[in-house]
Every structure is written in C-alpha cells, then in structure tokens.
Amino acid sequence: MTTGRQLISTLTADGQLTLELEEKDFPDPTGNQVLVKMEAAPINPSDLILMTTGVDLANADYSPGKVVAKVAPPLVAAQAGRHGKPQTVGNEGAGVVVAAGDGEMAQALMGQRVACVPGNAYSEYALADAMMCIPLGDHTCEEGASSFVNPMTSLGFVETAKREGNEAIIHAAAASNLGQMLNRICQEDDMGLVNVVRKKEQADLLKGQGAAHVVNSSDEDFEAQLVKAIADTGAFLGFDPIGGGRMTDTCLRSMERVAAAKLTEYSRYGSDQPKKMYIYGRLDMSPTILTPSYGFGWTVSGWLLMPFLNSCDMPTLIGMRQRVVSGLKTTFASSYKSRVSLEEMLTKDAMMDYAQMATGEKYLVTP
C-alpha cells in the first residue's frame, strides 16, 4: 500500500464545485497493473471539463490545495451524471514504475519511465494497465508526458481523412500543440492541410514549420483566403476544436463556394460535393451556428479519440504507437508555458490562466 495526494473534482446538484487534493491509499498493483510515481502531466482542454468549464473562477474560494466555486446552471444540468460523485482528474502523464503486479508485462516495466493514461494523472501516484503504458527509454518524463492524447488525436485525424477518401483537411485553431503536430504529420504523409489561425504570429509560427497553407480568421479577406486554400488543396473535410460559433459554418460555406464554381448547371440544392466538418472540442461553449448556405451535401459530426481508437484494428494501433515513441523529440514534441505543482495548479493565478486555453500556452503539472 502506498499513500499519496491526488486531485478530486466534485460537483453537487446545486452547482458547487470542489477541487481538492486528497490523501489516498493506492493498493499494491496486481496482475498486469503497475504503480506509477507521476512526474509530469499536461493540462489538456479535455481535462478542463472537470475543472474550469463554466466555473466562476474569479469569485471562487481558494485555500491551499482546495478550490470551491460556483458553476453556471446550464453546465450543472449538463453534468447531472456526476452530481455528488467524486471524479479523478488528468487523462495522461508520465512517471516511474515503482511497483508492479506479477504479470509478465507489468514486471518488464519495473523501474522504467513510462507514459500512461490513468485518468488520475494529477496525483502523486497512479495505477495503470501495463498494456496501455508506453516505455519512454531515454526520453524524460516531461518529453513523454503528452505522448497519448495529442499524438493519437492528430494521427487519428489523418487516419480518418484517409479512410474517408480525402487528400486534404482543414484544421481550425491550428497553432495549438496538437495543430503543430498535425502540420508535421501532414507534411510527412503528403496530406494537404489548410491551417486556420487567428493571429499573425501563429501564422508565422506554422509557416516557419513548413506549412504551405495558413489563413488568418482575423484578416478582412479571411473567407476569400479560405476559399483559395480549399481550391488549392481540395480540402472538403475539416476538424474544428472551437465548436461554438461560426467556424464550422464558414468552412462548409467556403467548401461549397469552391464546389459551386465548378458546376456547369445551376442546382437549387447546392453541389454534389460532400462536405464534412468534425467538431472535436468546445473551446467556445456557445451554440454551433449552421446557416442554410451550402445545400444539403454536408455533414457535421462530433469526433472523439476513444471511439476512433476502438474503430481501429490492432496493427494500425501498434503502428501509431510506435510512430509516436520514435518521434517524441520531433514530430510529437510538445512545449509548455508553465510548470506547476499539485498545489500551484489550484491557485487563482494559475487557474485563471490555463482556463483560457490560449493557443500554445499549455501547462504541465509536476506532482
């Protein structure tokens, strides 16, 4: 038995959120389980759903290792399934295996640095399935901390695009860590990529990393830029982590403008060209707005990592995992703005900052 602190998130039906470091006894691992002493875990947007989404951080009650705050009513209602049920936080991270079950795979990892996806990565210790751990070899825990969510997601986009017969994709909020990975993967795989960013610095960053097509949504001629990039690449599939507002709509309308320009005869129903956008995040929690301006040949769909992985066969999964490990310092490298301890991640300054999910300003938790 090992004792350590881990972060717990509890939401009550009346809308009070408590984030608290709690002492917990971790049982000795059995079978193919390993106990990992966590050393580094990124704060991804998907982790923030349990920590900051809809939370009144400005007026919260902060004390060492504890935050109590109010959550906006619609988001309280939307999370009815977790009312009163304590949730662990932190999808992924890396650390050192300090105990192992007697299974062969677990024993083989004893003493090694590994990346893992325990679901309670913001913790001093985590029990993980040896089969899901990635041995990091010479890589540091910081280098390996983000070796699951972003790498598998960006590889998943390219795999999804290929599977559905596409030669190019659009990516919104493209200067993120994930977006930079996607930019490198697309260059390696010869997949066309239209990067949509909202600042000139972000455009420069991606162009410096070899991006051929970058359009800036803050420019006055944004839609004209987007139409030209779609025409140049043939991108009729896109991935949008913003979700709310009009980004998905703008992409579909721009795709249709490219397709309609090729029509020889007018069709009141729009072009035959299938147009598709996947929403894989909700950086903007306002509703998605879809205008009737691109006929009926379109699809908007949610995209999530786990269902995608479940749809892959084993050779594909093993291939993706090997590609990630061999590219941790290059294709799949992540960068972090700040490093915080478990206590520091619960301070007002830190929370107000990482809750913004600003592009390229990711936090790393070092328990």
Place this chain on the structure above:
Amino acid sequence: MTTGRQLISTLTADGQLTLELEEKDFPDPTGNQVLVKMEAAPINPSDLILMTTGVDLANADYSPGKVVAKVAPPLVAAQAGRHGKPQTVGNEGAGVVVAAGDGEMAQALMGQRVACVPGNAYSEYALADAMMCIPLGDHTCEEGASSFVNPMTSLGFVETAKREGNEAIIHAAAASNLGQMLNRICQEDDMGLVNVVRKKEQADLLKGQGAAHVVNSSDEDFEAQLVKAIADTGAFLGFDPIGGGRMTDTCLRSMERVAAAKLTEYSRYGSDQPKKMYIYGRLDMSPTILTPSYGFGWTVSGWLLMPFLNSCDMPTLIGMRQRVVSGLKTTFASSYKSRVSLEEMLTKDAMMDYAQMATGEKYLVTP
C-alpha cells in the same frame, strides 16, 4: 412540334425575381422520350425554392400570368449560380403521353396516363424520359401526380434507417403528406416512429391513422414527451424538414438524455450512443442551432432524394417503384387543399397561401 405555356423563374443579380408563363415550342420526342400533356402537378416545398423562398410576396407586382418581386439579399447571393438564367419549375406531375419517340419504351407508353419527373411540371407540356415515367393504369392523373418525390423520400427514410442499423426514427413536422405516408410505411414495415407535430389536430390526425407515438412541440412538457417516446422506441435517428432553429438540437439532446440514463459510470464526453439527425428541408431558413449538450457522439447531415437514389442498387429502386404504384390509393395517397390553373398559381392570394407551406395544405396545379 407542339406549342404550350410553361412557368419560367428568372432571378437577376440585383435581386429581382420574375415568374412568368411563357409560350414555348416543345420539339417532337425522339428515342425514348415522350411528350406528356400535363394534367396535375403538386407544389412541393422543394419547388418553392425557385418561387417563394425569401421573396417579398406582399409587395410584389402581380399581373395575369406574371409576377415580379424582390428577393432578400442573402438569398440572392446564395443563388448566384442562377442569376440571369431562366429556370423551369415543377419537379413532378402526371399527364397523358401525346407523342413518343421511336424507342420501344416510349412507344409502349403512347396514349397512357403516366407520372413523371420532368423538372418543368408547371407547364402544358413536358418532355420526359420514358424510363423515369410510371404508367398509372387505372389511376387518375390527380392520384398519380405526387408519386415520386414524397413516396420515394418517405421510403428513402426507412431504407436509410435500416441501412444504418436503426429500429426506429423520429420525424419532425410529421403531419405533412410525406409524414402521413411515412407513418403508414413504418406501420407496414414494423419500423418504430416518433411523430413530432405542433398542433393537437395534427396529433389526432396521425393517431387516427394508427400512429403509436405522437408528441406535440407546443406542449409545455414537449421534451419530456419526446424523451419518453425515444426511450419507448429506441429512436436515435431522426429526419427534420424544418432545418432552422432548435428542432434538431432538441431531438439530439433528448436522445442523449435517454442514453445517459442507462450509463452506469459518468462520462464527461457524453454517452457512446451514436445520435444522428438528417436535415432534409428548410421550412425555417434561420440558422440551425446546435448546443453543446449531448457530448461528441452525434452527427447532423443533409439528406437529399437524388443522392440517396443514386446510392441504391437497381433491384431496390425497382422494388420501391412497384410498391408506390400498387399503393397509390392507400399508403402513398396524397391530399390537396386547393387546385389551381397555371394563371391562378401566380395570383397573390394563392402565392401568399402556399408559400406558408402549412402542414397538410398542399396545392395541386392543373395546367
């Protein structure tokens, strides 16, 4: 050569719409073409795109056989492909074959009543492909006028649902002619159906036709009714002809509530249950609003008849067509509120009325 009047719709780039009956010479049919003397043609919502959508009918200039009106700027822009290009109007109808090409199929139809899909059904005559004509036998032209769009669309919904592995579907605006057909088909095929209507009379109408599940969107407990009907039927696929506003959103959220109630463990990403809505019309031209309240396991997609038919193999198509002909007086019967001549369909009273696309108040044009 035969001469007759047909309706022409012309939109200019500066937003002026002209609907006018024009004298036209119809050439003698060749090969497997037939010339049909049109006797009855329905005004479907899909026809109104070229006639009333976004059109200022209240302030239009009406003269016998001619209407000149202004179109709202966003809809002028959305139809750039037809600026200055005269369009014929009227997808489908029925009439008598008065001339035939020398092809065998065409000759066999000579003198017969047929249903056809000429694209210029609001006309005294129409040239049609014999292969696309349905011989009506003992049926009148009025009985056969709507034997393509609504029957094939409602059969297409059930075929789509089966193909995607569903046992039940939701249908919005369910008291329409199309909705009543769908209600009959679903009962024949043992496919679960949740009918969504907005008036008590419409609910009573469908219940009188054997519908097991009818929910009224005007009731205060609409969402609770919908959730219960989804739970009872297992309908996680829906078809929405409204398009704009929140109907599709409400259906997806209700599906998720049913799926979430079965979860044993909380998931921040929502349930694994795939939820899908097809938008097949735009009775409401305002934007579709999608709120972030049903995770990421959802899809919203356009649905159109012609791409669907193109996706079917020949035996399926022939089977659907035979089913329609044998059920023209029963399953696929249509009803009409008013009958108008070509001149009458261009009067202010008629246009202001059918432009509303009120449920169950369809017009029939009798050239």
